[in-house]
Amino acid sequence: MRERSKRTGILAYVLVDYITAVFSWATFFTLRKLFIDQYPLSDFSAFLNDKNFIQGIILIPIGWLLLYYLTGTYTNIYLKSRASETTKTFFISIIGSMILFFTVLIDDQVKGYRDYYESVGILLFIHYVFTIVARLLLLNGAKQRMQKGVVNFPTLLIGGNKRAIEVHNEINGKGKSQGYHFIGFIDTNGNGNGLSDHLPKLGRLQNLEEIIHGHKVEQVIVAIESSEHHQLKEMLNQLADRNVIIKIVPDMYDIISGSVRMNHLLGASFIEIYPQLMSKWQYIFKRIIDVVVSLLVLIVLWPLFLFVAIKVKLSSPGPVVYSQERIGLHGKPFSIYKFRSMYVGAETNGPQLSSNEDPRITAWGKVMRKWRLDELPQFLNVLKGEMSIVGPRPERKYYIEKIIEQTTDYKHLHRVQPGITSLGMVKFGYAENLNQMISRMKYDLLYIENMSLMLDLRVLLYTLRTILQGRGK
8 A cells, every 4th residue: 555545544543643632622621611611601702711721632632642642542554453443442542531631630629529430521521422423434435435445455366276366366356446456466386377367476485584574565475376385484473573464365174173263254265364462452551551661660750860870980980771673563773772781892892691690791791681671761762663662682683583584473573562571581581592492482472472451460470579589680
């Protein structure tokens, strides 16, 4: 799909949310003054000049937009499900209404607690109804644009035999477009002559990553024969760190075992593998927790930040905080922040992993690592959306390439945001060589396949125990 269409859709969503937030607050304020505070209609113009009304019109919609952004609302609207968006909007409306209650409404002069409950209920109802009606209208328009073929997604078809031909013909034979725009196919066995009559052959399975990058592929449909299923692991490993939606044409066994879910009644049935590994509501709360905890750490622990910074400055010449390029979500590089624990020029001879008795580490650096104080600046990375509090530890490209030479399974770690702490850190600890990095990776893969808020909580509790016992490094 063209980036311009994607950006236009997101901007339209933001604009609609802003307008509905303005009207929601105006309607709520009016109803509250008339029916709860019982303002007479003759004084209607007076409360419109109320500073709380004016400030609310300006600031509250911005607050809603920020909440929507932090909870991942502003993604590609053409991939949104109207049913899931209805549910997601409801839960976010509850969160936003409670925030407004504790920041704005709780200071109001009221006759009793019942007025508080009524205010929150009215605010929630008005905001949710206004927002979801406007969003559904926008999503309906987006679906119509997609069905007319105005908007589509560059789609790669993997396979060249009977099954791939059937999928291609089934999708293209529909009266309404489902958003697929086939840019070509990859032949898995050299027998793709039938499909080459319809689509250009782009290469072999070995070229999969280059083809996806070069053609800006957004969806991949795997339509291989049952006899070729041994190639699935290699395909999924190559696709693991790519931000693409993977759809696999199922066998009869997959259908009987319940692996297949139909998202479109009249569309082709696939086993869908999305980049997201948790349910949407869990992702929302995970991000909210990340932001709230990071803000609390940065605000409440600023004296500790200052103390550590002074100690670093006094320990040896050089910067207090240093940044280093790491590889994050979907293989994208970012700059990770740390309090400097080594002498300047520690890696003059190239990348080196540290060990317990590493002479490159300063005396204060050893203390910081023991209590993991050097990781504190990474809460800034969390706020920026580059990291999460819990997730696989990010590595440098140099070491990732070394690991992938031995196992391509590492690419699966790029399906999630890297974290300040991880299951690998809890169960294994710091790695001092390549073999240990691979051993730790197994725990991070286990985390990814079992991601949940409860698992995050357990990892955090174990991490806290490790820090309190001074066993960071």
